[in-house]
């Protein structure tokens with residue numbers, strides 16, 4: 001069976017052009033004019049773009065004494081409804097600390113539920129010989145990225161020596177480290193200070209995580225990655241201090257990537273000062289929302305290329321779960337949602353305002369991350385041979401974001417009331433229509449696949465070669481030119 005997407009404008013990260021797209025057996029088989037197929041999807045007055053890739057989600061993740069309420073089924077359905085056809089979820093080791101068991105646990109949770117494709121990042125939350133050994137198994141299993149939390153002291157946080165050891169192991173294995181950059185020691189002290197001063201509400205969350213703690217950690221992680229000889233990806237970059245560290249590193253020739261979230265681009269710190277406790281607590285996430293000045297910096301970074309990817313860090317807790325921290329902001333489970341609305345919010349606030357071109361929109365929502373994570377051009381491309389993960393994007397379709405009508409099972413939405421233009425008319429996952437606006441298509445849980453991402457030795461090898469060429473070395477001198485000792 002063939003499907004033709006007809007009459008649209010194909011938009012990729014580097015160009016836009018009028019063409020039909022023909023799909024068969026999960027793949028794009030032809031792009032051109034006047035194509036026909038067994039089934040036709042109308043793309044007139046619309047763009048045909050690669051499906052969105054959200055590289056940062058935490059579905060059903062055990063965290064802060066509870067478990068993120070968004071399930072693999074509801075999260076991937078919400079993703080499809082918003083034009084996202086692949087997400088990368090974080091595997092956390094359980095009490096036994098085993099990476100292998102964590103991946104197997106994530107497989108068990110996800111496999112019968114996922115409606116679109118997924119991949120994993122593996123979290124490194126400690127350091128020992130078993131972890132060192134298991135990292136190879138993880139990479140061979142198709143997970144080439146390892147996340148390190150520099151915050152969440154007493155829980156997920158790792159120390160610098162552990163990070164350095166793990167980064168060096170990543171370099172050997174052709175893997176890439178990721179970091180959550182915040183100075184966890186300082187955050188922990190600031191939390192106690194504000195609690196002692198009687199600041200117990202969600203505003204304390206923002207006060208205890210100022211941009212400086214993020215900037216310091218970003219600089220430290222960059223220095224450690226450089227010493228280990230490995231590229232680095234910094235998740236949820238929220239402020240100028242961290243962005244500046246990335247800019248400086250890139251200017252020095254280091255492969256450092258930065259991922260702002262759509263929430264940080266569009267919501268600011270005033271959300272935490274709302275008089276309604278639930279409203280403010282629902283927006284508690286780390287790092288917190290910042291001022292407009294930081295937001296402008298993040299947008300500019302996307303334009304300049306110093307930041308490459310827009311993600312969501314979808315880690316959604318119900319209002320009931322947020323209320324665990326009613327008397328103490330440090331107990332509010334950290335995390336917000338965004339998976340369903342990332343593309344439409346970014347289109348409305350980015351492309352519609354002229355901050356981003358449609359091509360840049362495609363780059364930061366799909367193509368760049370597919371390249372960074374080594375699954376391009378299978379994903380992130382409109383090209384013959386690529387998976388037919390495609391979105392017919394209707395720039396004229398509009399809606400008001402409302403929790404009441406969302407596919408996510410969370411009882412609120414941090415973008416509630418946002419008027420957005422730009423929505424998927426159709427979302428195709430490997431050629432199958434998994435979302436069709438105005439109809440009742442709903443994808444079958446379990447149809448999604450795990451996408452292995454092999455080791456990517458090239459950037460690591462290039463870096464090692466350069467490091468070897470430029471390493472400090474002994475100067476051999478003619479003994480005649482060495483003054484004799486006195």
Ligand SMILES: NC(=O)NCCC(=O)O
Nearest residue numbers: 180285286313315334335
């Ligand atoms: N970001 C957040 O607040 N929660 C999810 C876990 C993390 O990424 O730090």
Ligand SMILES: [Zn+2]
Nearest residue numbers: 180235236286
């Ligand atoms: Zn994080």
Ligand SMILES: [Zn+2]
Nearest residue numbers: 056058313315
């Ligand atoms: Zn996260």
